[in-house]
Amino acid sequence: MTIIHNDTIDTLLNRRTIRAWSECEVSHDVIDTLEAAAQRAATSQYFNAWSAIRVTDEKIALKLAEIGNQPYIAQAPLLYVFIIDDHRNLRIAREAGVPEDEITLDSDYTFTQGQNDAVLALHAMETAAESLGLGCVILGSILNNSQAVIDTLHLPELTFPVLGLALGYPAVEPQLKPRMARELQIFDNTYPADNEHPSMTDALADFDAEVVTYYDTRDMSHPVRPFTEQVSSMANDRNRLQRAFGKPARRQGFTGRSF
Numbered sequence: 001m002t003i004i005h006n007d008t009i010d011t012l013l014n015r016r017t018i019r020a021w022s023e024c025e026v027s028h029d030v031i032d033t034l035e036a037a038a039q040r041a042a043t044s045q046y047f048n049a050w051s052a053i054r055v056t057d058e059k060i061a062l063k064l065a066e067i068g069n070q071p072y073i074a075q076a077p078l079l080y081v082f083i084i085d086d087h088r089n090l091r092i093a094r095e096a097g098v099p100e101d102e103i104t105l106d107s108d109y110t111f112t113q114g115q116n117d118a119v120l121a122l123h124a125m126e127t128a129a130e131s132l133g134l135g136c137v138i139l140g141s142i143l144n145n146s147q148a149v150i151d152t153l154h155l156p157e158l159t160f161p162v163l164g165l166a167l168g169y170p171a172v173e174p175q176l177k178p179r180m181a182r183e184l185q186i187f188d189n190t191y192p193a194d195n196e197h198p199s200m201t202d203a204l205a206d207f208d209a210e211v212v213t214y215y216d217t218r219d220m221s222h223p224v225r226p227f228t229e230q231v232s233s234m235a236n237d238r239n240r241l242q243r244a245f246g247k248p249a250r251r252q253g254f255t256g257r258s259f
């Protein structure tokens, strides 16, 4: 396997999550650059159905840290919450006189579109930040209580929190967390049937062995658990899903034959 190197590829290949930052302030120019990169991300149907809330109020940051149960959320020099935003488009439609009962901006599809937009924008910001020497952590933990985030940030109708992004100049240099072998994750043409992929078990065992050698910066005293053990223990997490979305955890027919 030959990897071609340039600055962009090297930024992507060296990305790792950073959860501790130095005191070094992030300049206005850097902030402007990160926000411009996020806004340049692709957006489904040109709906621009995302927004981001930059949190500078310490009380709000502390509240988000409490919701996420992760103190480092409030310690980051820069903190954003990316949201699905169909509120702006709803306003545009209403002001253009589109009849209320004809507006479809509240559909599952537009929700997914906005979520995709928000994630792409966040990822553009993350990559731009890494390229400038900053380190980031993506924050799914804010969805521990999505209603509390909605209340804290005063999110209006047709918006929903997607992810937080905490950034700053790294105070740590964690090792790269392993990724699985290509054969486990990238398939040719069709998804292989389970019995067509007998080597998956062996490849996963190899991956498990590699993963336990990784030390997470959150707890340097223990290596992380094997990948398959982590997945099995999280495969039944109804309470968390119920808290995040207020809905039953399972969606039938979501993708493929069953999900």
Ligand SMILES: Cc1cc2nc3c(=O)[nH]c(=O)nc-3n(C[C@H](O)[C@H](O)[C@H](O)COP(=O)(O)O)c2cc1C
Residues within 6 Å of the ligand: 015, 016, 017, 018, 019, 068, 070, 137, 138, 139, 140, 141, 142, 163, 176, 177
């Ligand atoms: C959608 C998403 C949500 C995440 N949420 C959190 C989080 O709430 N807190 C945290 O510390 N890390 C969070 N992470 C970071 C992952 O734990 C991390 O990416 C993963 O363990 C791989 O490590 P690496 O990014 O260093 O390669 C999240 C990552 C993603 C993609």
